[in-house]
Amino acid sequence: MQTHQAKRVEITIEAIMQSRLTEALLKAEVTGFTVLPVLGGSGRSGAWTRAGEIGRASGMVQVICIIRPEKLDKLLEAAFSVVERHIGVVAIVDCEVLRAERF
């Protein structure tokens, strides 16, 4: 089937920063994203898990954006402005998509 080049950007970020990130993405003209829950993890700031937690200080989400390659830079700048002072991981992968008109 006909596929089209795109980028898959996966931003793992603190849950409390999610709305700030998605607002920045929308301002950067990202047309869509998907948010995945995260159960736990580990990094320089130690290990954590959401089990039994009610507080919002710990816990992360993954925001996944599929975008046209030419929009990548704008997106990364927007994402970076939010994660800059915060913990979080941004990973970019080349991908192909169906229905390119959607992006």
Place this chain on the structure above:
Amino acid sequence: MQTHQAKRVEITIEAIMQSRLTEALLKAEVTGFTVLPVLGGSGRSGAWTRAGEIGRASGMVQVICIIRPEKLDKLLEAAFSVVERHIGVVAIVDCEVLRAERF
């Protein structure tokens, strides 16, 4: 370690369409897939979140298939036949896998 070429197909689709999609995948001889929950997202049809929802009309899942490259086309056709009239995103990435005999 010895790795093998494969494709990672990630299909973000409405939760109500999940069983139809996975049936189509199994018919297309996909040997396995993994379903991830999705918390929320945004796209042309607006923003949504599952928080507090009991209805099944909104909400998506991600179906992830790792397959041998030669099976990709058949999988995409199967997936496309299901998502065609529906909202949803299909993203394909080149990957490498351990234990290729499993795919």
Place this chain on the structure above:
Amino acid sequence: MQTHQAKRVEITIEAIMQSRLTEALLKAEVTGFTVLPVLGGSGRSGAWTRAGEIGRASGMVQVICIIRPEKLDKLLEAAFSVVERHIGVVAIVDCEVLRAERF
């Protein structure tokens, strides 16, 4: 923006093996990982879903590691030692990251 080459390793593994896997990863000097919940799936050992389950025998998680390319082999060996006798899928993708100093 300035990005750096890295590898994204996604290990889909039985939930009961999660702690053994992450311990092996930390021993293999992986600096971080993120654990995603999995709703269900299908493979050679049949289809499953977590809906309504209280037992821990079924059910998987996805452990995602972003690492420097040179650390890949050590990671794969660690992962393999854990998944060897168990069901599970390991998929490796080339990616780019911001803030390489973190990995």
Place this chain on the structure above:
Amino acid sequence: MDQILSLAATNLLSPIILSFALGLAAALARSDLSVPEAAAKALSIYLLFAIGFKGGVSVSAHGIDAKLGLTLVAGIVLSAVLPLIAFALLNVMTSLSRLDAAAVAAHYGSISIVTFVAATSVLESSGIASEGYMVAVAAAMEAPAILSALWLISRGGGNGQRMDSDLWREILLNGSIVLLVGSFFIGWATGEKGLEEISSFIVAPFKGVLCLFLLDMGLVAGRGLRERSDVLRPGVLAFGILMPVIGSLCGLGAGLLLGLSSGGVALMMVLSASASYIAVPAAMRVALPEANPSIYLTLSLGVTFPFNLTLGIPLYVALATAMTGA
């Protein structure tokens, strides 16, 4: 009139309604208050189980009414016919496309079980009895409206309908129908003795659980209004308030014809007036994916549900008691 007002006032100041209002206000003010999805579903399972069980016990206590069959048929007919009225009204009052109008219409033929639950709780507080089998009528009214809507589309030459067997099963064996009908039969089979065993679970805390559930409904409705209220053009909005009133009058007619008790008539009105927001939206996403969900979700949950909850129910109860002379 006085009765309506006092009933409405009592109703508006009940913890149930105020919990809904709290949720609505919190969501509109963009508070991060939220009920986890799993908890909301657990609450809805509890409510369906309890309401079905209690309906069954009541049937086991009073015996089957000769009218049960007729009432079920009336419910099914109402569910099938109301979408046609709704569709006609939408064509007159709004500029919605044929597809969107049919999808909206389906919702108004079907029912909202929480509205039904809230109404039974008002009846109980007012000491008005009703037929226990109205729960079964509620279940029977969930699906027919969907068929009417698909028929409206196919008649118009649309290619929306995809009534494969999967869809049939999903509609008829929809989780909430199965739980409602199943617990109805359990209640029927175990009767008062069964109720006694579990009444401190399904009767005593019922209203409190309903409060938390309505808090959640308010949060979801408020979020919907905040994000999608642009679809509420004046005509659409007016429909969302006019249609339940029309529906309730059809329910009133049916209830009186059937000779139901005043509580039964009131519940028939409530069922006809209420709009689905669980079964039908899901069926529409499968069968008519091109219809815009923002419209039907916002109308049903953001306009008609709050209207029924606050003003509709007291109005219907007052009318029903007035017309049955109770």
Place this chain on the structure above:
Amino acid sequence: MDQILSLAATNLLSPIILSFALGLAAALARSDLSVPEAAAKALSIYLLFAIGFKGGVSVSAHGIDAKLGLTLVAGIVLSAVLPLIAFALLNVMTSLSRLDAAAVAAHYGSISIVTFVAATSVLESSGIASEGYMVAVAAAMEAPAILSALWLISRGGGNGQRMDSDLWREILLNGSIVLLVGSFFIGWATGEKGLEEISSFIVAPFKGVLCLFLLDMGLVAGRGLRERSDVLRPGVLAFGILMPVIGSLCGLGAGLLLGLSSGGVALMMVLSASASYIAVPAAMRVALPEANPSIYLTLSLGVTFPFNLTLGIPLYVALATAMTGA
């Protein structure tokens, strides 16, 4: 015999069993009814906490029975020995591999706490008293069976066993054991006074919560049967019904030898008859990953659990009361 039948009939028409049947039927009919995982876990935490606490309170009320220690030892021995019987039986009745047979056998030595809970609820309804410490016996019987199974494998030259310290900890400090034993001690320490403070939480709604939990168990069991019933060859199926009966007889012998009350004997039978579906399956996935989980999960949850719930418990209770002359 009459008593068995009437007990079985009452049992079969209780809301608890009917809720299980509803779940089973819904899953087999492929309804989308489901209880969220988090809600199911919350229900199980509630049940474990309540049953442990009540057991502890009962011990605090009646003082420690001289038999407590002996009963614990008997439970541990039963849990360790029953897998050997099960293994022998599986070799005769089925063509399962040595590995699969050992894995299945482990389940039948261990116990199912919900079966225990359902049995206590039947005893209570029938006004039959039992020793409060049977909860502790239940906890003690969870793990020994696992060791027997691993021993069976290692004896056969298998390389399955990986009893690292992590696995030990997981088995012995398994969430349900810790919660059961912990709340048992809390109940013991706080006694009747503690119970009074929280009885409207852990006593009054208990049976109703059990209904919802069994609805969920029915859904999970039905789903398992729908998808994996091909593993249920006739011999395997027969084992799933014969083994609990054999187990119950061993439990009967032990209970009589120990001189337990009729309720205590019945519970000893139930524990011996029931098969684990939480602790042991998880341990098997870690220690014997090559054993096929479809077999042991389907047998334990899809065959033995429903058998015990519907026919087994009334049978065991009747036998226990008959043999203890109560």
Place this chain on the structure above:
Amino acid sequence: MDQILSLAATNLLSPIILSFALGLAAALARSDLSVPEAAAKALSIYLLFAIGFKGGVSVSAHGIDAKLGLTLVAGIVLSAVLPLIAFALLNVMTSLSRLDAAAVAAHYGSISIVTFVAATSVLESSGIASEGYMVAVAAAMEAPAILSALWLISRGGGNGQRMDSDLWREILLNGSIVLLVGSFFIGWATGEKGLEEISSFIVAPFKGVLCLFLLDMGLVAGRGLRERSDVLRPGVLAFGILMPVIGSLCGLGAGLLLGLSSGGVALMMVLSASASYIAVPAAMRVALPEANPSIYLTLSLGVTFPFNLTLGIPLYVALATAMTGA
């Protein structure tokens, strides 16, 4: 002194405290016992709704006290001032950076609602009355401490503060504040009549729910201690026990000045002594992301919370009753 000891002993042997201890022990022993996140959140929603509602009902019953306004102001002042004391103390007792010290300080000005809930439950058991509006005071004390901490940082030339309007909204319309205040008003509006309708949901099972919630808190606190106890240098640890005592004395002074009832004084002490672990940590992650969360989370949840729960509350209650001569 005797009274303190006996109160402490009763307190320590209550199911509530023992449930917390069970969770703590299970986590420290690395059991896999865990409460699902959704269930924990549902429990907290229940507790907030119930405690707010009951506070409102009590205000509706006793009328507004002339002191309500003053007590709110006192609470706000305490919340704003206590961080300054805490900050000074941290500078003396520990070697924490300015940033970390300010972040910790913010927690001690704000409050822990579960500590408050546990204290009301102790007061109730002891038959000591308190002002219903103390719930509103609790809500008012959540946020001011955050501003003080940000002011401490900005004064020191730090660039931490990012008080954008989003952050303001998040702090002030934080889910737990909204639910607490909202249900307080619902309770106030519906009064005794409203309470009657839902008391078998929010009153009867309250303590039992609190047990399960504290089990979960114990699990989370224990996990935190297991993984992050290295941040608990002696000075930091000592602060976590000294600061609540100092806070409680400030609360005692305020309560006596205001002329609150002995229960009211005790609650004022508890609020001042308790440290936030929900609202403030989240605000700190947004506003001061460079501050180390391990320190403030471990101190607040792992040290001060258990201290208050076990020893603090009986001490504060005893002091309050002694000083008010009740």
